Amino acid sequence: MPGPAGPERVDVQRRRTHRAGRRRVRQHQRGRDPRRRRAGPRHRPPHLVGRAPAAGRAQAGIDRAAGWRSRRAGCVGTAAHAPLHAAARAHLPRRAHGGAGGRVTTGGVRLTPGRAFTDTSRMTSYIGRFAPSPTGPLHLGSLVAAMASYLDAKVHEGRWLVRIEDVDRDRNVPGADEHILASLRRCGMAWDGEVTWQTRRGDLYEAALLQLAPHVYPCGCSRREIADSQTRLQTRLALPPNATLVYPGTCRAGLAPGKAPRALRLRTPLPTCVIGFEDRWHGHVEQDIATEVGDYVIRRADGFWAYQLAVVVDDAAQGITDIVRGADLLDSTPRQLYLQELLGAPHPRYLHVPVVVNADGEKLSKQTGAAAFDNGAPPAQLLAGSLLPAARFLGMEIQAGTIPAFWRAAVPAWENLLRDRGGL
Structure with missing residues (x-):
């Protein structure tokens, strides 16, 4: 007997079978109960350990239709502790040592990976990608990320895709995308398949937004208003000025009278939502996105799609199994894992390599004086x-x-380096 009708599902992810080298697309049709979706031994959904109180679950929009399995358990890892306010914590995810690590409040939510989360490339064809933003030409910092992702695909005898992440149109530099592609060719890095551009994939993001509708709400706050709220908290708690900007949930219960909607935000479960994953370079990493990030934007006030949504939808649609990128995106990964769960998308493996910095310790970029890659230089140079x-x-x-x-x-x-680090 079919189960009760679930919310509309859209085909924005590629499902892979448990047999090596085989892939298939699992269609989610209108009226099908997503709870009946079976995850094979190759890819089990991560567990939700601990449950928020009933009122909290309703407010956070935690929906069983997302396909999560939950069970009652006070705490996993260390003893229960009340969470610190987000701004009092380090802005990067925590590395846990021993057991599950980290802290979780009784009645909170913890998302931890199953075995398939860390073993994807062993059980299906490897697909990696390099996804630069066309904000300027290639430079040493972006070349490091490209080289690491390219070598990882070669070591695993997989495919290496290139995707131009031009969703932030205001920052795009005309011609930078073609300059980057030419630089990759000059370096001898040949990609597989066709290059994709995010600005040409808006229909996929719209479909994902429809699927996320039960978890999304309009927000009328400006960045200045959020920053002012943070400043007041810093003054009260004597926090450093560079503490992470955390959304305080101002519009979660509805827009204030006279306030116009600007962005669309995704609800995070309350009171806590600790998400952990195994990084192939850094080891176990976890972050409480409820208290360290808050409800985050998936569609910006200027109408552009937010990076977090676009990258998750694209990775799922392209069947990406392994993501190798710079460590500056390490703290974005828990948010992306949460979106993957809500969309029913597979979880890739992650490897975050160190980022190149300048003499002042700033990430190397066009804004910090990175020298542009010279496509006209001779091969020896x-x-x-x-x-x-x-x-x-x-x-x-x-x-x-x-x-x-x-x-x-x-x-x-590269293979020897990863083997020595235990991240192969």
């Missing part, structure tokens, strides 16, 4: 001035006189 320094930054000492020889040496060097 590209090798000595770009590829070898990028490999050295990642911890690989490569001896090569040509670009093809560099890649022949770099693939086994």
Whole structure:
């Protein structure tokens, strides 16, 4: 007998079977109960451990239709503690040591991965990606991320896709996307399939927004208003000025009279929602998105799609199994895992490599004086001035006189590096 009709589901994710090398698309049709969706041994949904009080669950919009399995348990890991206010915590996710690690309040929510979360590439065809933003030409910092993701795909004999993440149109530099693609070609990094642009995929994001509708609400707050709220908290608690900007939930219960909607925010479960994952470089990482992030934007006030939603939808639609990127995105991963759960999308493996910084300790970028990649330089100069320094930054000492020889040496060097770190 079919179950009760669930909310409308849309096909924005690629489901993979438990057999190696085989993939299939699981269609979610109108009227089908998502709770009847069976996850095979290759990919089990992560567990929700602990449950919020009934009123809290209703307010947070925790919906069984998301396909989560929950069970009653006071705490997992360390003893229960009342959570600190988000602004009193470090802005990056915590690394837990021993057991489940971290803290969770009794009656809160904890999302932790099952085995399939950390073993995806072993059970299905590896698909990785490099997803630069066209805010300027390639430079050493972005080359490091491109090299790491490219080598990881080669080590796992998988596919390597390129996606231009141009969803933030105000920051895009005309011609930067083609310059980046030309730089990859000059470096000998050939991608598989067609390049995709986020600005051409709005229909997928609209479909995902419909699926997320029970968990989304309009917000009329400006960034200044949120910052002012944070400033008052910093004054009261003597917090550092660079503490994470956490949304205080002003519009969660509805817009104030006379306040116009600006952005769309995703509700996070209350009182806590600790999300943990195994990073192949950093080990176990976790973050309480309820108290350290708050309800976060999925569609911006300017009408553009937020990065968090776009990247999750694109990774699912392209069947990405492994994400290798810079550690500056480490604290975005728990938010993306939560979105993946709500959309019923698979969880890729993650590896966050260190980011290149300048003399002042700032992430290397066009804004901080990064030298643009010279597409007109001779191969020997590209090798000595770009590829070898990028490999050295990642911890690989490569001896090569040509670009093809560099890649022949770099693939086994990357494999050995990851094996030594336990992140292969």
